[in-house]
Amino acid sequence: MNAEQFWKLIESSRSGFDPDRIDGNMERQREELRRLLLRLPPEEILGFRNHLLERMATACHWDLWGAAYLIAGGCSDDGFTDFRSWLSSMGRGVFEAAMSDAESLVEAADAPGVEDVFFEEFQYVPAEAYEELTGQEPPEYAGPSPLEPAGERWNEDEGNLQRRFPRLWARYQQG
Template sequence: METLLIYQVGSSNKFWKINQTGNSYVVTYGKVGTVGAVKTKTFDSEEECRKEADKLIRSKMKKGYVIAESNNLVLKDSTMTETLFWELIDKCKEKGDDSDEQMEWLVYQLSKRPVKDIVMFDYIFNTYYLKSYTSDLWAAAYITMGGCSDDCFDYFRAFLLYLGKEAYETAIKDPESLLPYLKLIEEQEEVPQLEELLSVACEAYEEKTGQDFEEYQDLYDKLTNEPFNQPEIEFDWDEDDEEGLKKKFPLLWEAFGETPIEY
C-alpha cells in the first residue's frame, strides 16, 4: 500500500508519502521536488501496521493534506547517480594523506546528503561489489598476497572499487591489469585491501541520524527491497596447484608468486 499526499497552502508546498510492506512502513516527507527525509517503523503484525498507517493518513488529511494526482515532480527518488558515485570515489583519493583521512572525508560528504542518497550510494557500491565476486579476481588476490581468506577477498574487492570505474571495469575483464596498482601498493609498504570503504555509508547514516547499524540495515532493506545476497563461485583454480596459478596469471605470478605482499 502506498499513499502520497501533498500540502499546498500559501507558501507551504510539502509532500508526505507512506509505503506499507507487510508489517512495516516507510514514510518520506519534505518539500515538493526534493528527495525528502525518511522514517521507518516495524510492527508485530501486518494488521497493526496497516491500522497505524491509516491513522497517520487520516491525521495528515485533517491537517489539509490531499491525495496527489501523480508522483511526477512531487518528489525525487534520489540525487545519487552512478556518475556522482564514481566522482565521489575519485575525489576522496585527493582528500588526505592516507586512506583513513580519505574515508573520513567520504563519510562527511555523504552525511551532508539526504538519507536516500546515502542508501543509494551504498546500493550502487553493492551492485558493483557483487560483480567483482569472481573466481579470477580471487585467484589474482591469492597470488598477490600469498593467500586470501573470505574476509581478505572482501577487503581486496573494496580496494578494487576504490581505484575507480575504469580500473575496476578493466580488472573485471583482466585481473592482471591491476599489476601497476599492486606494485605501487607494494612500494608504499601497504596491502591491497580497504575494509573501511565497506562501511562508509553506514557511518555517514550514523553521523547524520545518530542511529546504529541495525537501524541503517533495516532502512536499506526497506528502501532498496533487495537484500544483499552473495553469489556462488565456481572456482577454476586450486590453491595447491602452483603451476596452474602460474599459467593462469603469469605476470602476477612473476611479480608476487615467490614474494607476495604480506597482509
C-alpha cells in the same frame, strides 16, 4: 544516485591521495568519503551504499580472488570481501580494468602510495555516515550478494594460478 555520481564521489574521496606516503592514504580517503557523504540526504547515502555493494558483488569473481591471493600471498573469504572493498575504493578506471583483466592489478597494487589491497573500513563508511546523519541504522541491503564467486574456480595446489595469471605470478611468485 546513479553510477556516474557514485564514481565521482569515489574519485573525490581520493583527491588528497599522496603517492609519496607509504601509509595514511586509506584513512584519509575514508575520512574524506565520510565528509562527502554527510553532505548528502540520507536516501543518497543509501544509494551510494547500494552502488558500492553492487560493485563488490560484481567483483565476486574467481579471477579477482586469484589476483588477490597472489598479490597478498594468500586471501581468505573475509579478506576477499575487503579486497573487493579496496578495488572499489580505487576508482572506476582500476575497477573496470580489473573486471576486464585481473592481471591489470599488477600496476594498481604496486602504485606509489598504495599501502594495502585490503580496505575493510571503506565498505562501512556509508552505513556510519547514514547513522551519524539520521541517528538510525540503515535499512538492510536487498541487492545482489553472491554466495559463490562467478567464473572458473582455481586451486592453489594444482599450479593453475601460474598458468592463469602469468604477470601476477611473475611479480608475486608463490614459492
